[in-house]
Amino acid sequence: MKYKPRILADKLKRMVARFPVIIVSGARQVGKSTLLRHELSGWDTVVLDPATDVGNARRDPDLFLDNRPTPLILDEIQYAPELVAAIKRRVDRAHEKPPPNGSARHTTPHRALFVLTGSQQWAVLKSAGESLAGRAVFLDLQGFCLAEIAGTGGTHHWLERYLDDPARFTACDHPRLPARRTMQEQLWRGFLPAADSLEKGWIPDYYRSYLRTYIERDIRLVSDARDQQQFGRFVQLVAALTAQEINHSQLGRELGVTPQTAQRWLANLVATFQWFEIPAFHGNTLKRLSAKPKGYIADTGLACALQSISTWQTLSGHPLVGPLFESAVVGEIRKLSATLATPPNLYHWRSHGGAEVDLLLERDGIFYPIEIKLASHPSTGDTRGIQAFRAAYPALKTAPGLVIGPLEKSQRLSPNDWALPWDTR
Numbered sequence: 001m002k003y004k005p006r007i008l009a010d011k012l013k014r015m016v017a018r019f020p021v022i023i024v025s026g027a028r029q030v031g032k033s034t035l036l037r038h039e040l041s042g043w044d045t046v047v048l049d050p051a052t053d054v055g056n057a058r059r060d061p062d063l064f065l066d067n068r069p070t071p072l073i074l075d076e077i078q079y080a081p082e083l084v085a086a087i088k089r090r091v092d093r094a095h096e097k098p099p100p101n102g103s104a105r106h107t108t109p110h111r112a113l114f115v116l117t118g119s120q121q122w123a124v125l126k127s128a129g130e131s132l133a134g135r136a137v138f139l140d141l142q143g144f145c146l147a148e149i150a151g152t153g154g155t156h157h158w159l160e161r162y163l164d165d166p167a168r169f170t171a172c173d174h175p176r177l178p179a180r181r182t183m184q185e186q187l188w189r190g191f192l193p194a195a196d197s198l199e200k201g202w203i204p205d206y207y208r209s210y211l212r213t214y215i216e217r218d219i220r221l222v223s224d225a226r227d228q229q230q231f232g233r234f235v236q237l238v239a240a241l242t243a244q245e246i247n248h249s250q251l252g253r254e255l256g257v258t259p260q261t262a263q264r265w266l267a268n269l270v271a272t273f274q275w276f277e278i279p280a281f282h283g284n285t286l287k288r289l290s291a292k293p294k295g296y297i298a299d300t301g302l303a304c305a306l307q308s309i310s311t312w313q314t315l316s317g318h319p320l321v322g323p324l325f326e327s328a329v330v331g332e333i334r335k336l337s338a339t340l341a342t343p344p345n346l347y348h349w350r351s352h353g354g355a356e357v358d359l360l361l362e363r364d365g366i367f368y369p370i371e372i373k374l375a376s377h378p379s380t381g382d383t384r385g386i387q388a389f390r391a392a393y394p395a396l397k398t399a400p401g402l403v404i405g406p407l408e409k410s411q412r413l414s415p416n417d418w419a420l421p422w423d424t425r
Contacts, residue, residue, distance in 0.1 A: 005153040007339050009039050016112040019137045020091045024117045026141035027273035031193045032117045036073050043071050048079040061086035070113040077116040087114055120272050143191030143299055145335040146423050150177040158424040159336040163363055166399035170418045177423045183406045187324045188312035190301015207305030218272050234265050239303040243323035245292040274298050281347035281360050294348045296327045326372045329404050329422055355388035369401040378403045383417040
């Protein structure tokens, strides 16, 4: 499989030049190891294992590290959490080591000593980041974005231009990415690197294997779900509820478990990067707004497999196609945001009267409203939620709004709102 450059590669290299520890996290098979193998090709790598204590890393972490010179990549660090304390001690010694000739203590940044990867948001990884504050950073890797799929690479994307100068952005035409496949096929295929290169006939088998491996290996390490079959039904249920507000009581009733159990299981999906949530925007009118977050499946291909959607052609008329499209667009914006030095805050907004904005970005005190519509010919009516938001918060600085859909080209919908193709470069 040919390597496709990742949009976070430059950010990774800048981190390596500045921080002694980089923690690369993300779901299984999003390409963490492949990214490091190509971008840090001269580094030694140790792949840790849940069943085997590789090199006695768990039994004697200091000796394990003594026998492996830095810089070093430790793949799947969650399988040997004992290493984290030993890594901290080495980083502290390297940071405090005085320079030659007896000059003042060296306080300039060190080149990276360790890159750790993990497919779970384990407390051990968070703890490592906290204990190495100022010396360790996180890089969250997700599935392919559309530019990576198209093979165009680059980090200067439409979201950056929109956030930097929304008035100028909406006044210009923007090219689309070269299309490799239809929108429906992309949703059905999903965004995992391995799925991108597979023949269509193997996609369902790939996701069945992915789900089985995920439940049998990853979820065991973070979950209290002893009944794997029941947890599998839970994953299937939440996939069908993607792009909706989260109701733990409803989830519990559907499966015959308590709301607390449903909440814990959902947290397990978040911890293993299979699910993410967008909080509600409150503003100053708390009682008029829904406080429930919206939840999204991280990969639409997995959702299609869970719903037994066998081909991309059958997806076209499926009732989930709209929510899956919204999930893909929100996921795309999260991937592009990760390249920015200051990513925006993400919210959704819904008033008590039912007006809503699918996605609300906030940066530098400016709000950027985005509606997501599975429509090739959006109209002014598709901006009603954005207009309602402006009316509800006239004192806020609100940028020109966007309606993102599977369009041929951008167009103006109202004096302040524009439609934008979902695959804009």
